[in-house]
Structures are given as C-alpha cells and as structure tokens.
Amino acid sequence: MGGQNRGLGSSNGGECEGCRRLKARFLVLCVLSGFVGSIGVFWGLGSYGCRGRDLWEERAQVLVEQSNLSKNQLQALVLLLSSSERTFAQCMEKSRASHDTYRAEGGSLSCIREAICFEGKRRRGQQDCVRDEIVRVGHCAVQNEHILVNPVPSLPKNEYMIDTSQQNFVSSPVQNDITLLKAKKLINTAKEHQKLLSKILWWILLGLLVLFGLGELSKSSYKQNHQQKHLQLQNSKSGGKWMKKILYMGVFLGVLVSVWIFVSMNANIIERRTETLANMCDERARMLQDQFNVSMNHVHAMAILISTFHHGKNPSAIDQKTFAEYTARTAFERPLTSGVAYALKVLHSQRELFEQQHGWKIKKMETEDHSPVQDDYNPEKLNPSPIQDEYAPVIFSQETVSHIVSIDMMSGKEDHDNILRARSTGKGVLTSPFKLLKSNHLGVVLTFAVYNSDLPPNAIPQERIEATVGFKNEPPLPWTAITTSIGVAVIVLLVGHIFYAALNRIEKVEDDYREMRELKVRAEAADVAKSQFLATVSHEIRTPMNGVLGMLQMLLDTELDATQQDFAVTAQQSGKALITLINEVLDQAKIESGRLELEAVPFDVRDVLDNVLSLFSDKSQVKGIELAVYVSDQVPEVLIGDPGRFRQILTNLIGNSVKFTEEGHIFVSVHLVGEVKISNNITSPISHENAEVRTNCRDKSYNTLSGFQVVDRRRNLENFRMFKSTTEPSDSVNLLVTVEDTGVGIPEDAQSRIFTPFMQADSSTSRTYGGTGIGLSISKCLVDLMGGEIGFVSKPGVGSTFFFTAVFTEGKKNSGDMKRYHFDATLSDFWGMRALVVDGRRVRAEISKYHLQRLGIQADIATDPKAALSAIFEASSLSGTSKLDMVLVDKEAWGEGSGLAFPSHLTDLRRNGSTIKPRQSTPKLFLLATSLSLTEIDELKSAGYIDCIRKPLRLSMMAVCLRKALGVGIKRQQVRGQPLALQSLLKEKQILVVDDNAVNRRVAAAALKKYGAIVTCVASGKEAIVMLQPRHKFDACFMDVQMPEMDGFEATRQIRSCEKKINELIEREVSMDNGDVTHWHTPILAMTADVIQATHDECLRCGMDGYVSKPFEEEQLYSAVARFFESDAVDPTF
Amino acid sequence: MLGLDAARLEADMNRLMAQLFHQGVLDEQFMQLQQLQDDSSPNFVLEVISIYFRESEKMLTNLRHQLADKEVTDYTKIGVHLNHLMGSSSSIGANRITTVCIALRAASEQCSWARCLRCLEVLEHEYCYLKARLHELFQMEQQRVIAAGVRYRPQLA
Secondary structure (H helix, E strand, C coil): CCCHHHCCCHHHHHHHHHHHHHHHHHHHHHHHHHHHHHHHHHHHHHHHHHHHHHHHHHHHHHHHCCCCCCHHHHHHHHHHHHHCHHHHHHHHHHHHHHCCCCHHHHCCHEEEEEEHHHHHHHCHHHHHHHHHHHHHHHHHHHCCEEEEECCCCCCCCEEEEEECCCCCCCCHHHHHHHHHHHHHHHHHHHHHHHHHHHHHHHHHHHHHHHHHHHHHHHHHCCCCCHHHHHHHHHHHHHHHHHHHHHHHHHHHHHHHHHHHHHEEEEEEHHCCCCCCCCHHHHHHHHHHHHHHHHHHHHHHHHHHHHHHHHCCCCCCCCCCCHHHHHHHHCCHHHCCCCCCCECEEEHHHHHHHHHHHHCCCCCCCCCCCCCCCCCCHHHHHHCCCCCCCCEEEEEEECHHHHHHHHEEECCCCCHHHHHHHHHHHHCEEECCEECCCCCCCCCEEEEEEEEEEEECCCCCCCCHHHHHHHHHHHCCCCCHHHHHHHHHHHHHHHHHHHHHHHHHHHHHHHHHHHHHHHHHHHHHHHHHHHHHHHHHHHHHHHHHHHHHHHHHHHHHCCCHHHHHHHHHEEEEHHHHHHHHHHHHHHHHHHHHHCCCCCCCCCHHHHHHHHHHHHHHHHHHHHHHHEEEEEEEECCCEEECCCCCHHHHHHHHHHHHHHHHHHCCCCEEEEEEEEHHHHHCCCEEEEEECCCEEEECCCEEEEECCCCCCCCCHHHHHHCHHHHHHHCCCCEEEEEEEEEEEEECCCHHHHHHHHCCCCCCCCCCCCCCCCCCCCCHHHHHHHHHHHCEEEEEECCCCCCEEEEEEEEEECCCCCCCEEECCCCCHHHHCCCCCCCCCCCCCCHHHHHHHHHHCCCCCEEEEEHHHHHHHHHHHHHHCCHHHCCEEEEEEECCCCCCCCCCHHHHHHHHHHHHHCCCCCCCCCCEEEEECCCCCCHHHHHCCCCHHCCEEEECCHCCCHHHHHHHCCCCCCCCCCCCCHHHHHHHHHHHCCEEEECCCCHHHHHHHHHHHHHHCCCEEEEEEEEEEEECCCCCCCCCCEEECCCCCCCCEEEEEEEHHHHHHHHHHHHHHHHHHHCCCCCCCHHHHHEEEECCHHHHHHHHHHHCEEEEECCHHHHHHHHHHHHHHHHHCCCCCC | CCCHHHHHHHHHHHHHHHHHHHHHCCCHHHHHHHHHHHCCCHHHHHHHHHHHHHHHHHHHHHHHHHHHCCCCCCCHHHHHHHHHHHHHHHCCCCCHHHHHHHHHHHHHHHCHHHHHHHHHHHHHHHHHHHHHHHHHHHHHHHHHHHHHHHHHHHCCC
C-alpha cells in the first residue's frame, strides 16, 4: 500500500505506522517479559529444587552417619513405605541382601542393627549363661535322647521360643531432631517459593509498565523516525506474519513453561511427601523398636520361665491352661506380638511317647490352605507330620494362636530354619516376612531358643501395623502444581489470544485502511473526472445550445405568426434557462469542493446594484411591479470585495423576488449594520418596517413602497451575529442588504429547507414556478464566504424579505482600476441643480431623492399636492442657484393616475393665480412610472410633462433621460432593441481584434463590422501591445485568450502595466496645468470558447474587462460592450 | 431557362446545405457566416472558407508530420495545432471536424499514438469531404450568381 499512499496523506499513514510500530514493540516486549518471567520461574523453582536436593543430601548424610544406612537402603525404605505390601517384601529382600550382617546377626532389618546390637550387649550377661546352657544342653541332648521319647515334658533338651513380630524400623532420637529441622526447612522453602511467585508477578507487572512506557516513548520518537517508518510501512505485511510467528512461538513457549512448572512442582510435592513419609516411618520405627525390645525382653523372660517351671520341675508346673492364662495376662508386655507359643523338641524316637503323653498326633504345618482360622477349625483334621529326625510340636500356646497347638513347627520351611538358627546362636531370630499360618497376614516369626529348661516356643502370626494402612493411601493429586501450571497456561493462552485478536484486528484495520485509501484515490479520481466532465460537458452543451439559441433568434427575426412566435420565444427562453442552470450547477460544484475563492477588488456597490436592477427592469416593467433600490449614504462609495459574487447573490435574490411577485414592489436596500442597529427602534423614513397602517382618504394602505403589506423583519435581524456583537473592527464595512417583496411568500413548512440545494418551496411536479432551487443555496454559500449571514422572513400571501450581511473593507476613492459597469464621467453635468420630488409615499420619494442626489442634484420632497405646488411657486419666484430645475412626479403619487393629473393642478393654479408671471421659467416636469400604456404616453405630453422616466430608476438611465430633457451634454437616449442598440453602441468605434487564427480573425472582424465598427486586426499579442500603446485610436480590444507565443492574459497584463505608467505621467501633468483629464483604460474583452468560470476569473484577474464567447453571441456581446459605451450611446433615431 | 436554372441551382444549394446540416458536417455558425456576407463584402464566405482551407491544409500537414514517427511525436505541438484547427473550424461551423478534433485532442492528451493516427485519418477524411462539399456549394453559388446575372443584367442595363 505504500506505493499508493506515499503521495497522499502521509500523516494518516504515519499514524497507522506508529500504531503498528507501537504494537510490534509491545508484542516483542511482551514476549521478552514472558521469557524473563519464565526464566524467573525457572530460576526460582530451580533454586528451590536445589535446596530440596541439598536437604535430601544432607539428610541422607545424617542418616548414613546416624544409622549407617546407605542411600540405596534409604531409597528402598522410602519405596517400601509408599508401596504395597508386596513391594515391601521385595524391599526387605533387597535390604537384607545389601547387608551381610543380616544373616550373621540373624536379626531384623539392617536399620535396627545397632539397636539389636545394643540390646545384645545389654543382655550379654544373660546370653552368656544361656550360651553356656545351650552348650550344656546340646551336650545333654545327646545323652537324653531317649528321654525325649518320654511323655514327660520336663525332659526336652531343646525348647524354642518362637515369637513373631512385625518389622521394626529403628531410628535414633537424633533422627527425630533432624526431622524437625527438616520440617522447618521445608516450611522455609515453601515460604521462599511463595515469595518467588509474588516476585514473578511483580516482574510481569513491571514488564507491562515498562512496555507502556516504551510505547509512549516510541510515540514521541515516532516523528523523528518518520522517514524510516515509511520504509517499514512497506514491510508491514511481512512484519505482521513475522509477528504472528513470534506470537505462536511465545504461546508455545508459555505452554511449555506451564508444563515445566507442573512437572517441577509435582516433583517437589512428591519429594515433600516422601520426606513426610520418611519422617513418619522414622517415628513409627522408633516406636516399634521400643516395643520390640520390650517384647523381646519379655519373651526372653518367658523362655526362662518355661525352662524353670516346665523343665525344672517334674511334674511340670505349667500346663496349657496355665500358659494360656499367663500369656493372655501378660500380653500387654508384648505389644507387637499377636501371640506366644512353646514348641518342644521331640526326636523321632520320642515321637510316639510324646504323642501318647499328649494324646494327639504331631501334625504337619499346612502350607496350601491359608484361609483364616474358622470357628470350626479343628487341628485334629490336619495331616500328621511326616517322619522327620526331630519335631517341634507346639505344646503351649496363647489363646490367640491356639490353632497351632500340636503343629510341628519344623514342618514349615521358615520356621525350621529359624529354629535351627536360634538353637545354634542362642538368640532371638526373625524370619523374613511371610504369610503366617492360617491368618493370611504377613509377618515374621521370632524364634527364641530355650535351652533345656526353657518353655516351648511358638510361632505366632503378626498383625499388620495400623500405620501402614495410612501409607497405603493413594497420594492426593498435586493440586498446587496443577492449579499453578494450569493458571500459567491459561494466562499464557489468554494473553496469546488477546494478542492474536489484536493482531488480527490490526491486520483487519490495515486492510480496511488500505481499502479505504484505494477507495479514496478512486473517489478523488472520480471527483476530478466529474470536474473535467462538467467542464467539458458545459462546453459541449453550450455549443449546441448556442446553435439552438442562434437559430431561434434567427427564427424570431423571420416572419412568424403569433403562435409560432410564441413557440419560438418559449424555446429560446428554455435554452437560456438551461445555460444559466449549467452555470449554476458548475458554481455549486465549485463551492462544494471549496475551490471558490473570492477576489478582493475595489467596486462601487451602487453601481453593482444599478447593474443588477437593469437586468430585471424589463421583467418588472412587464409585470408592472415597482423595483427600487436604495443605498444608505453612510455606505462608502468604494468597497473592496468580490463584486461578481455580490452581484450573483443579489441577482439570485432579486430574481427570486421578481419570479414570485405578481403585484406590489421589490425593494432592495443597503445599509451599514451599525446604522440599522442604532436606528432599530427609530422609524427612519426609509426603514419602513413598522407596517403601520396609514389611513388614506380613499383606502387603507401600508406605508411601503407600493402600499402593499410587507413582513416585519426586525425580530429576525436581532438573531444575526453582527447584531449581537457589540464591537466591530474599524476597517471592515458590514453591509446589510435587504430584498423585500410582496410576492406569494414561502409556506411555513418549506421555510426550513429553503437553503438546501435543489429544494424549492413547492417541489411538486406541477408547480407554478420553474427553476432549480439552486440559487438560494449558492447565495448562502457565497454569503458565508463573505463572512456574513443570510436570513429571511416570509408570510404566505404577504411576501418575503430576504436579508444578508456581508463584510467588505473600505476602499480608496478614485482608484484607477476600479471595476465599473459604466463610466460616470459626465455626471458632473447636473451638479448644483435642484429638484422637487412629488410623491405621496415617503419611501418612494426618498428613493427618487437618493438617485437624484447621486447625480449631484439637490432634491426636496413634497408629499401632498398643495405642499408641492407651493414649493414650486416658491422656487419659481426665486432665481439663481435656488431655482428649481425639475419636478419629478410619481405616476401614482396619491393613487392610481393621480401623478398624471398633477400638472393640471399646476396649470389651473397658473391660470387662476396672478402671482406667477407667465414668462417666468418653470421647472421641467418628469413623470416617474413603471409602465406606461400608449395612450398614457400621448397624455404625457399634453399634460405638460417633458418626459417620462421609466422605473426602476438607475443612474445611467436617469442621467441620459435628464440630459436629453434638460439639454445638458449629448442628449440622446437609447432605445431598446439590442441589434439596433449594438449597432448604436459600436458604430464608428475603433476596435482592435487580436487573434492568431486567420479564420477567427476574419469572422470576428466581419461580425463587428456588421455592427458598424471600424475593425483593425492583428495576429499576435505582441502586435496588440504595440497597437495599444497609449495615444492610440482604439475604443476597445477583443483579445483571443489562446495564442501561441504570448497568450491573451499576458498581453493584457502588459498593456495594463503600460497604461498605468502613462496614467501616472498624465496625473502629474494634470496636477500641473489642470487640463483635460484623460484616463487611459482601453476596454479589453477576452474571446474564448471556454465558458468555465475559471477562465472568466482568470480574465478579470489579469485586467480584462469582460469576456465574450466565440463565436460571437449577439446578446452577450451587447451586454459586454454596453458597459463601456452605454454612457455615450447614441440614439440613431435622434 | 436561365432563370429557371438559377432557381434550380438555388434549390440544389439549399438541398446540399440541408444535407450538410443534417449530417452534422456544418452547423449554424456557417449560416451566421453567410449572414455576415453583405454588399460591402460580397465574397465574404468564400474568402473566409478559402482562408480556412489554406490554414487547415497547413495544420493537417503539420499534424501528419508530427505523427509520422511514433518516437518523435510531440503531443504538446499537436495540441497547439489542434487548438488552432478547432478554433477556425468552429468559427466557420465545420461541426464534424471540430468533433473529430476533440477526439484527436483527447487521444493526444493520453499520448496514444495509434489512436491519434486513427483520429487523424478520420480528420483527413472529414476534411476532404467538407472541402469537396463546399467546393460543390461554391460552384453552384457561382453558377447561380452567373445565372442570376444573366437573367437580370440586361434589365439593369
């Protein structure tokens, strides 16, 4: 998109670039902060893990030191504790394998070695004697083998005290302290972990803040890097893709980070759990060890008891009942044993005797059926023990294990080994854990040898420890890890989503922007095309339209009957309207596109008004409406502004008024805003806004120009900005122009949209009045451009009053190149004359007076016939300068036709009165009339009027008329009828035609010659300059605009500058000898085929006086030429 | 006979004129031109038309020369020539030539050599056509004048 927008609005592009750049930075920084954050998390967790590992190491060290445990064992232990019973057994195997001492000691688990050793030492004394005894008993056993066969139980040589016990894990008290320490450390690390998390959060926040800060910075630094950004803009597309890739990577990384957090935290939790478990195990082991020790002691004591009371006494002092009772009552002494039993060593030779003695058979230990002991359990059903060298049938047993009475302990494999080992070592021996008989419980059997006098041992199943039940529980899910990691993942995904959405949005906006830009370019192109089209079309339409109009004009010149004439006239009018419309549309388009510029040239506002009035004089005369203009004498003579546009506004407003008014008047007044403001409440003679009803002798009439009612505009004026503001810049002239009519008025509902283009009050297709409705909107635009306001008051059936303000500056009088529609060099003819305006209506009289004053004539007003007559007589009696030169009587001074009758009063008075001498010079009588019928014209002369001045009053027209009547200057009056007028205007005029095109030159010359002009032709601008050096004979120059080498504009400029020099020279001369004032200003008219306003403006800018289209159009030529030649026009009929 | 001949010639002339107007070859400007002709300048139209043909011939040669080679074509010069041609054509009311000139100007503004050349061919064709028709017209005019003269001169004499 860069390619297209580079030329256009770089600021827009820049903003977009800035946004994108900001966004890119933001994204990059976010990703960076994400990285930093994840690094922070990593580091924090890593250090935490390290600490954990350190702790672990430390603890292991301590463990090894304390209990001489290897790391492997510890791990095995941990595993064992957290796993099921089966695993436990395996671990036991492992740990046994790792410790050679296990077998040698015949002891329990390696971890309790020390304790056992300690125990052994403690009992060394006892054991020593026991050993002696064993040695002795062993010796005796050989001797007393036969005795064993005897049923006497006191003779057994070997007794086994078999005790089953639960595994014991012994740890020293020191370990307990360490565990506490570890717990504290764990808490500490947890705290640190929390701190770290909060730190990470702060980091992220900080990162965001930094991002925003950088964003602001980038914004401020954007302007400096404007050029670079242009280049970057072009890469924005690829940049977007790149950013998306980064975004995806960032999201992926974030997810990875969250997974990693989960893994590490989970590991951490497991570790902590392991530690806790280890601690619990430690404690449990210590407890068990204590209990085990106690149990061991007691079993030992029991062994001594049996050897003393069973074998030492004959007959035995102990039987099964006694034993069961005793053991049951002392069961609390052996907290870990489920039961005790005593098995007697019976040699095979003694079996029969033994069996007889006890009354039961020695039974084999059943290994297959491990179902728990049932109520109907009967040891009798067991198979008798197979023949062996020796047996170890249980003779005494505790109630809890009574089911093993009579069972041969030697028939079980573990028990067999144990018994043999215990006998040989003389110490308590533990089996490895195995399923205990008939209980389905895992346990160990502790075998204690009772030498000679010891009581028979027993194998007892061991209960599991409750604590293990707790360990068996499934570990809880690591919720912290899960929530944290999921949280992080969710945040990352959310942030990713936000950025993704933002990126998408930005991309979309960029696309839209690009699209808009393209559309804008296209729209602009279309606009240009439209302008070109309008220009071309207006030209192309004008040409055929000129053809149509020319033909129609020619048709009208031929002999036509009334109907045909009517048709032709209608067609011609339509054509003219069409051309006006085209020009208006062009204007509107121009104003809308803001290309219209107002020029600032000095002009005479009265002159402009006269000119505008002359345009409508025909129409108003035909309709019989009074058209009048009044310019307050406070309005400066020369204003600086755009007369063309001012004229256009006036033309629009007056044109509307003329169009919509059928009877009454149209009154244009120009005042200063300040003047009106002051006199707002005073009824000045000319501001007749107080629609005061004046009772006339005959009928009711309003004190207005034509006696019709007009609307009151005062209230609306107060809303104007200029009327509200109290201070005014001194150098500006604020004009208030009012156009008042007595037309149909604007309906209330249409008043709001009256300034909307192409809107008319009556927009129905069957409307009475034509027109496009564009005029008022153009006027409004123009008034706005002039710094004023436009408004209106309207009342249907009464009339409308449009008023507008415009700001101009006051210009210097006598500025040489002032634009004028006619020259009033001969106005001084009337200086010093006196006139009497006789009119019943004050307002109308004031207007007449205003025009007379412009001619330099002193005017008085007489509002009723008597006063007028007396004034006339009074003046006629005087002489010299106070002599009355003329009397102007309105045709309708006091009602219909009363003006015409006025001179009769005068003659009556003359005839009757003797005060007037007939030879006294009487003032010339003029009739002021809007329209006159042929009979009235006849009456005119007979009534005593010299001439009739047709309204609307205009300076030039009045001057011509008065001159003719009074015999001042060249007294000729022009006659209507344009070809004739043109002829009269151009007759005998020296005209220079400048055109490079020979054909055009020839045609233009011929056309001008046709009107009686003397034409000189030159082919280039240079020649024209030479020809137009002052002191030349030419009255006007027609200049082609498009010429090679030097075009019409340039030539005109040079001619004008030349004239200016000469004028300065002349002025100097004139000031010296006060001679004839000649001001060199040759009228130069452009000839152009182009009718666009731009060309027109260009013409005026370079000092041309007007333009005519090529080929010549009679009317246009007339209106252009008339400005220069009208004042001294000749009447061919004269 | 001669008088009848003059009338016939006049009718023919009018027919030819009507045809030319109908075809759009000429427009009302030509009629205005004819109106400019009066006793003071009896051969005004002929004179103007001769100037026109002389000038136009030059212009067409220039245009043809400019468009002879695609590489050396100077479109601004073409525009100048065209303006000249258009101005004079619209002055005498050669409507179709003016139209073709506009087309050619549009083509030259777009610097389209091929289109220019095409337009120029049309222009030349139009020019030849107009020249032939106007020649015809003037011949008839002359004959008519002669015929009229033959008819009326003896009376005047």
